[in-house]
Amino acid sequence: MTHFDLLLIGTGSGNMFLDDRFSGLNVAIAEEWHFGGTCLNVGCIPTKMFVYPATIAEQAAHAKHYNLSTDFHGVDWPALQKRIFDRVDAIEAGGRDYRSGDRQPNVTVVAEHVHFTGAKTVRTASGEKITADRIVIAAGASPFIPEAEGLDPQLVDTDGYPVFTSNSIMRVSQQPERLVIIGSGIIAMEFAHVFAGLGTEVTVIARGPRLLGNIDEEVSEEFTELFERTHTVHRGAEVSSYSFDDNQVTVTLTPGGRLGDVDLPSQIDTDAVLIATGRTPNTTGLNVIEAGFDVLDDARLSVDSRQRVLAHGQPVPGVFALGDISSPHQLKHVANHEADVVGDNLAIDVATGEPGSAAEADLREVDHHGVPGAVFTSPQVAYVGITExxxxxxxxDVSVKVQKYSDVAYGWAMADDPGIVKLIADKATRKILGAHIVGHEASMIVQPLIQAMAFGQPADEMATRQYWIHPALPEVVENALLGLEFEET
Known part of the structure; x- marks a missing residue:
C-alpha cells in the first residue's frame, strides 16, 4: 500500500491547478489515457483544427452565391492530420513529461486505471492499493454507445472496425467517402460539418424532431432548416441494427417515436459510422458507489457549490471533483473555472490542517450563471443564459427580439446569408436573460452579450452607451438590443 497527501484522478482541467501551492505535498496523478484529457486530444482543440479548413472548403465550393468562380477539389487528408496531431501530440507528451520528470520530484504519475474501494482508497489495474488524505476527481466522461443488433460495443474505436466515436474518428487513416453520423447534438453537428465540408457524403440520423434540440426551440428550428438545405438528415429515426461485410456497413433504420410517422429509407449503406449520441460521466468505471459517494440520475458525481464531493448529501472531507464527471455543463471553459475553484479551496483546506476543517466562509463557490457555449458547425450556433x-x-415578464443578419449592412455584404440573433430579457430589470445566435461567426459576436450578463449590464445601456463599429457584423446584436421593449421608468 502507498499513501499520498493528494491523489488527482484525471489530467484534463484537473491538471491545471496543481501549482507551487502544492509543491510541499506528496502527490499522485492517476492517468490511464492521454495527458490533457478530452479537450486537447479528442475534443475542442483538434475538432476546431478540422473545422476551420472544412469551413474554407465549404466556402470555396459555394462561392457562386457571392459571384465568384472557385472550386473545392479535395483535401490532403494525411497532411491535414499530420499538421493537427503533430501539434496536439507534442503538447500531450510535454504535459506527461513535465509531471513525470525531475522538474516535479514530489509528483508520481500512476499510468493506469484506478477505481475506488473506499472514500480515500483506490486500487490500480495492476492491483496496487493507494490511499490519500485528499483526492480530486477529474476523470471526465466517455462516449455513450446505444445498443443495437449486430453492434459490438467492445470493438467500437478499434482498428479494422468501421464504427467510431469522437475518440477515434479524427485519426482514421483514410477519409471515408460515405459516413453515417448517429446523433443530433454538438458533437454530431460539428463532425457533420467537418466531413461534409471536406467532401465526404454525410448522412445524419437524428432521433428527435430538431437538430441541437437542447438549445432555444426557435433557434433550434432555424438551425435545423438551414442545416437541412445542404445536408442529408433523417429526423425521427434511430438505428435498429448493423451488418458488416468487407467493404461497407449497412445500418437499418426504424422510427424513433418522437416525430410521429416519418418516411425513412429502410437501410443505408456506408463506409463508416460515427456514433455521436452524447457522453456519460466516468463514475461507473471509477466505482464511486463503493466509496459511498452520491451519484445523480444522469451518472454525474454529486458535488456542492464549493466542488466538494457529497456522500449522503454531506461533503466528504478533502474530496473534490470537477469537469465532466460532476459538472452540469460538459464544456472546457466551465471545467477550467471549476478547476480554479477546486485549486483555491484545496489550498485553503491544506493550510487549515485536517481535511475538511476549512471554514465555509473561506471557500469559493462555483459560478454557473450565464454559461456560454458554441457549436462550430455550418452555420455556427452560440448561446448564453436561458431559453425563452x-x-x-x-x-x-420577458421581452424577446429576433434580429436577422440580413437586416444590417454586413449581412448585405454576405449576400443576405441567413442568420438570426435572438435575445430574451426581463422587462422590469432590463437584464439579459439569454442570447441565442445562428449564423456566421456566432461564437464571436455572442461575446459582448456574455460580458453584459456577467456584469449585470442592462440591455438598453449596452445598446446605447458604447460605440458599435459600422458596418461590422455585431450591429446585428446592437439592433436586437434596441428592439427589446421594457417597462417605462
Missing amino acids: AEARRAGH
Missing part, C-alpha cells in the same frame, strides 16, 4: 421557454417558466 425557461425564462417564462421561471416567471419572468
Whole structure:
C-alpha cells in the first residue's frame, strides 16, 4: 500500500491547478489515457483544427452565391492530420513529461486505471492499493454507445472496425467517402460539418424532431432548416441494427417515436459510422458507489457549490471533483473555472490542517450563471443564459427580439446569408436573460452579450452607451438590443 497527501484522478482541467501551492505535498496523478484529457486530444482543440479548413472548403465550393468562380477539389487528408496531431501530440507528451520528470520530484504519475474501494482508497489495474488524505476527481466522461443488433460495443474505436466515436474518428487513416453520423447534438453537428465540408457524403440520423434540440426551440428550428438545405438528415429515426461485410456497413433504420410517422429509407449503406449520441460521466468505471459517494440520475458525481464531493448529501472531507464527471455543463471553459475553484479551496483546506476543517466562509463557490457555449458547425450556433421557454417558466415578464443578419449592412455584404440573433430579457430589470445566435461567426459576436450578463449590464445601456463599429457584423446584436421593449421608468 502507498499513501499520498493528494491523489488527482484525471489530467484534463484537473491538471491545471496543481501549482507551487502544492509543491510541499506528496502527490499522485492517476492517468490511464492521454495527458490533457478530452479537450486537447479528442475534443475542442483538434475538432476546431478540422473545422476551420472544412469551413474554407465549404466556402470555396459555394462561392457562386457571392459571384465568384472557385472550386473545392479535395483535401490532403494525411497532411491535414499530420499538421493537427503533430501539434496536439507534442503538447500531450510535454504535459506527461513535465509531471513525470525531475522538474516535479514530489509528483508520481500512476499510468493506469484506478477505481475506488473506499472514500480515500483506490486500487490500480495492476492491483496496487493507494490511499490519500485528499483526492480530486477529474476523470471526465466517455462516449455513450446505444445498443443495437449486430453492434459490438467492445470493438467500437478499434482498428479494422468501421464504427467510431469522437475518440477515434479524427485519426482514421483514410477519409471515408460515405459516413453515417448517429446523433443530433454538438458533437454530431460539428463532425457533420467537418466531413461534409471536406467532401465526404454525410448522412445524419437524428432521433428527435430538431437538430441541437437542447438549445432555444426557435433557434433550434432555424438551425435545423438551414442545416437541412445542404445536408442529408433523417429526423425521427434511430438505428435498429448493423451488418458488416468487407467493404461497407449497412445500418437499418426504424422510427424513433418522437416525430410521429416519418418516411425513412429502410437501410443505408456506408463506409463508416460515427456514433455521436452524447457522453456519460466516468463514475461507473471509477466505482464511486463503493466509496459511498452520491451519484445523480444522469451518472454525474454529486458535488456542492464549493466542488466538494457529497456522500449522503454531506461533503466528504478533502474530496473534490470537477469537469465532466460532476459538472452540469460538459464544456472546457466551465471545467477550467471549476478547476480554479477546486485549486483555491484545496489550498485553503491544506493550510487549515485536517481535511475538511476549512471554514465555509473561506471557500469559493462555483459560478454557473450565464454559461456560454458554441457549436462550430455550418452555420455556427452560440448561446448564453436561458431559453425563452425557461425564462417564462421561471416567471419572468420577458421581452424577446429576433434580429436577422440580413437586416444590417454586413449581412448585405454576405449576400443576405441567413442568420438570426435572438435575445430574451426581463422587462422590469432590463437584464439579459439569454442570447441565442445562428449564423456566421456566432461564437464571436455572442461575446459582448456574455460580458453584459456577467456584469449585470442592462440591455438598453449596452445598446446605447458604447460605440458599435459600422458596418461590422455585431450591429446585428446592437439592433436586437434596441428592439427589446421594457417597462417605462
